Amino acid sequence: MLHVENLTVSIGDTPILKGLDLGVGAGEVHAIMGPNGSGKSTFAHALAGRDGYEIGGTVTLDGADLLAMEPEDRAAAGVFMGFQYPVEIPGVNNMYFLRTALNSVRRTRGEDEIGARDFLEVAQEAMELVEMKQDLLYRSVNVGFSGGEKKRNEILQMAVMAPRLAVLDETDSGLDIDALRVVAKGVNALRTPERSMIVITHYQRLLDYIKPDVVHVLVDGKIVESGDHTLALHLEDHGYAGFADRDLDDASLSGATA
Amino acid sequence: MSVATLPSRTTALDQVASLSLPTKHDEAWRYAPHQALGQLMFGPATALDSVPADIDGQIPHIDGPRLVIVNGVVDPTRSRLDSLPPGVQMVSLADAPADLATALDREHEGAEDAFSILNRAYGTGGAVIQIDGRSDETIHIVDVVVPGGTQNASATRIVIDMAAGSSATVVETRIGSGDLFGGSNVRTEISLDAGASLEHIILQDLPSTQIHLGRVDVIQAVDSALRSRLFNLGSDYSRVAYDVHLAGEGAQAHLSGLYFGFGQQTLDQQITVVHDAKDCTSRQSYRGVLDDASTGVWNGGVDVRPGADGTDSEQSNDNLLLSRQAEVNTMPRLEILADEVSCQHGATVGQLDEEALYYLRSRGIPKEEASRLLINGFADQMMDDLKSESVRTWITERLGHDDA
Numbered sequence: 001m002l003h004v005e006n007l008t009v010s011i012g013d014t015p016i017l018k019g020l021d022l023g024v025g026a027g028e029v030h031a032i033m034g035p036n037g038s039g040k041s042t043f044a045h046a047l048a049g050r051d052g053y054e055i056g057g058t059v060t061l062d063g064a065d066l067l068a069m070e071p072e073d074r075a076a077a078g079v080f081m082g083f084q085y086p087v088e089i090p091g092v093n094n095m096y097f098l099r100t101a102l103n104s105v106r107r108t109r110g111e112d113e114i115g116a117r118d119f120l121e122v123a124q125e126a127m128e129l130v131e132m133k134q135d136l137l138y139r140s141v142n143v144g145f146s147g148g149e150k151k152r153n154e155i156l157q158m159a160v161m162a163p164r165l166a167v168l169d170e171t172d173s174g175l176d177i178d179a180l181r182v183v184a185k186g187v188n189a190l191r192t193p194e195r196s197m198i199v200i201t202h203y204q205r206l207l208d209y210i211k212p213d214v215v216h217v218l219v220d221g222k223i224v225e226s227g228d229h230t231l232a233l234h235l236e237d238h239g240y241a242g243f244a245d246r247d248l249d250d251a252s253l254s255g256a257t258a
Numbered sequence: 259m260s261v262a263t264l265p266s267r268t269t270a271l272d273q274v275a276s277l278s279l280p281t282k283h284d285e286a287w288r289y290a291p292h293q294a295l296g297q298l299m300f301g302p303a304t305a306l307d308s309v310p311a312d313i314d315g316q317i318p319h320i321d322g323p324r325l326v327i328v329n330g331v332v333d334p335t336r337s338r339l340d341s342l343p344p345g346v347q348m349v350s351l352a353d354a355p356a357d358l359a360t361a362l363d364r365e366h367e368g369a370e371d372a373f374s375i376l377n378r379a380y381g382t383g384g385a386v387i388q389i390d391g392r393s394d395e396t397i398h399i400v401d402v403v404v405p406g407g408t409q410n411a412s413a414t415r416i417v418i419d420m421a422a423g424s425s426a427t428v429v430e431t432r433i434g435s436g437d438l439f440g441g442s443n444v445r446t447e448i449s450l451d452a453g454a455s456l457e458h459i460i461l462q463d464l465p466s467t468q469i470h471l472g473r474v475d476v477i478q479a480v481d482s483a484l485r486s487r488l489f490n491l492g493s494d495y496s497r498v499a500y501d502v503h504l505a506g507e508g509a510q511a512h513l514s515g516l517y518f519g520f521g522q523q524t525l526d527q528q529i530t531v532v533h534d535a536k537d538c539t540s541r542q543s544y545r546g547v548l549d550d551a552s553t554g555v556w557n558g559g560v561d562v563r564p565g566a567d568g569t570d571s572e573q574s575n576d577n578l579l580l581s582r583q584a585e586v587n588t589m590p591r592l593e594i595l596a597d598e599v600s601c602q603h604g605a606t607v608g609q610l611d612e613e614a615l616y617y618l619r620s621r622g623i624p625k626e627e628a629s630r631l632l633i634n635g636f637a638d639q640m641m642d643d644l645k646s647e648s649v650r651t652w653i654t655e656r657l658g659h660d661d662a
Contacts, residue, residue, distance in 0.1 A: 048620045051612070075622030087617040091635025097618070100631065105622035140635070157621065 001026045001196050002165055007057035009039070009046050009221075016042045018221035019057070024165070027193040031207055032200045033232060034218035035240040040200045041084060043218070044169040047198075048081035049074050061165055075101075076108035078164025082154040082171050089141040094153070097141050098123060098160050105161065126159035130186045148179030155186040166190070167198045172206040184209030204236040219243045266363045270378035277372045286528050289555045289587065291495050294469060298411040298441050300376045303330030303383045306404055310435040313402055318431055318461065318652035322395035323348055328402040330412040331383040336400070345391020345424065351384040351415055358386060361419050364447060366475040367532055368501030373471050377445040381415030387428065389454075390421035396646060400431045403468060405440025411469075416446040420454035422479075427457040429649060432472070433492070434464040441469030441493075448474065450482035452506065457485040459649060463492035463656060466521065472498035480506030480535075487644065488515035488544075489653055490525045497555075499528040504538040504566075512541040516640040518657060519552030519584070526555040533561065533596070537568040545640050546577040547633060548584035558603075559591035566596040573603035578610065578636050 002024040009017040049071035103113040130152040217225040280287035326336035332350040470493040517525035531540045546554035577586040590603040618628035
């Protein structure tokens with residue numbers, strides 16, 4: 001489904017991702033863990049299509065070249081990214097935003113637009129899933145939302161957009177345990193055999209609630225280790241130090257042979 | 259009594275012959291197109307033989323009493339004056355009753371200038387509105403300019419007099435027709451007696467070949483409240499000036515506005531609020547969106563006079579520039595000569611938020627539509643507490659969007 005091959009990303013002269021390979025099959029949930037600055041968020045934004053990156057390598061979703069697409073076309077192709085820092089948009093009604101988003105991708109896909117009344121039902125269902133207060137639907141997007149409400153709003157959008165690939169960038173950051181539980185419940189309810197997910201996190205805690213099929217460790221712009229969920233537990237006990245050291249060792253070795 | 263023979267009018271007529279127009283050295287007129295101002299030809303108001311039909315489509319659909327003025331003369335067929343709500347009197351200035359002589363001869367705090375003198379001299383066919391009660395119906399005044407003939411400009415004078423404890427909403431729509439050069443000079447003089455409350459809305463949307471010069475003078479007594487909204491949208495150059503005089507203790511004035519410029523437009527707001535009594539409150543909140551090669555001007559002042567202790571004022575002016583050629587000039591002014599005063603001001607000039615644009619696009623919304631959403635979101639906040647649905651509809655349709 002998603003194939004990432006030798007992905008490199010630089011911002012200005014600074015390389016962030018240095019040859020990342022990843023394959024995610026349909027229905028799989030992959031966790032990407034790594035220390036601060038390892039390139040986790042950059043990877044998420046490279047998939048979503050943020051401006052300002054120098055990108056190399058290939059990324060395909062169901063065979064389509066994602067890197068050639070604008071962000072809105074990636075969304076229509078089925079990519080959804082949950083932002084670590086959801087953006088506040090004053091003056092734009094949350095409900096109107098959601099419906100415009102859904103209808104935009106439907107239009108691009110050649111599907112009929114959904115009317116206001118039918119949409120309300122879709123939205124209500126998603127609201128229940130993330131236990132969101134009704135009035136947040138009628139407020140400006142993320143304006144005056146608490147940290148937890150913003151993250152719920154991300155999962156709400158994910159539920160409404162029903163993506164093929166969901167990339168959740170540190171969705172657990174800044175959440176208390178109750179909010180974390182609700183967000184995880186939403187994510188788990190949205191797991192389907194067709195939908196793939198990439199869950200990016202710094203801490204193992206989220207993975208107590210969302211059990212991944214595969215865990216990857218990202219250090220210094222590369223995946224240095226992959227394994228099942230026990231890898232996350234290992235990280236919890238030992239931290240990233242071992243991986244960082246090994247990466248340095250590799251570097252010095254290659255330096256010695258040159 | 260006749261307006262024609264009021265002392266202030268005859269004086270104005272005497273002054274017309276020797277008027278000197280403002281120049282670019284007058285700070286308050288710095289951004290005006292001085293050459294074009296000199297080409298505006300005013301004179302005694304004369305009724306048009308036939309009013310262009312495209313006028314009707316431009317008028318907001320507001321129920322209730324309505325006075326339509328075309329080229330400075332009341333158009334009885336388009337006006338609705340037969341069923342005025344209790345406590346509301348609205349007549350053409352030409353038919354003003356004798357007991358209004360004081361209101362019509364009132365001197366204002368703001369200095370007179372060439373155009374206010376022209377307005378006094380020729381603005382004889384406007385409206386006088388007297389309110390003594392609490393009216394739920396919106397009072398609508400429509401000023402129309404159709405340039406042509408020897409005069410290409412019209413002068414209209416509106417006088418709004420509110421008795422103690424009265425309340426009302428007045429909407430002034432200012433529009434025009436045709437593609438000839440010309441303009442309108444509309445002056446509104448508002449007096450709020452003790453505890454009176456007025457919502458006053460200006461919808462300015464003249465054709466892009468015309469110039470609009472608006473001036474609003476307000477005097478407020480004890481505990482009176484003004485809620486003023488300006489939607490400054492049309493004209494090649496539109497300047498709307500407010501002089502608000504808070505003369506009674508506890509008076510409140512909340513002025514807000516939106517200017518939205520395209521093409522070569524210049525939209526100019528000149529605001530002065532004078533705190534001249536204790537414990538008065540004033541708010542100025544204006545937003546501008548400037549596209550293409552348009553220019554926005556916001557010159558907002560607060561003068562706190564000696565003795566106006568306990569003054570509470572805030573000013574804000576936020577601008578969105580959508581093009582490299584667009585320009586905005588924002589100038590908050592503050593002069594404080596009293597004690598225990600709280601005065602705050604802030605101004606911002608920015609472009610569309612790239613992060614917000616990316617967020618919307620990542621949700622599948624195409625770039626152009628995402629930009630439009632952000633622009634409308636910025637502008638729509640100036641309508642947040644606007645009650646009149648018909649005014650809101652008119653504005654959103656005028657701004658070309660449907661997300662009401």
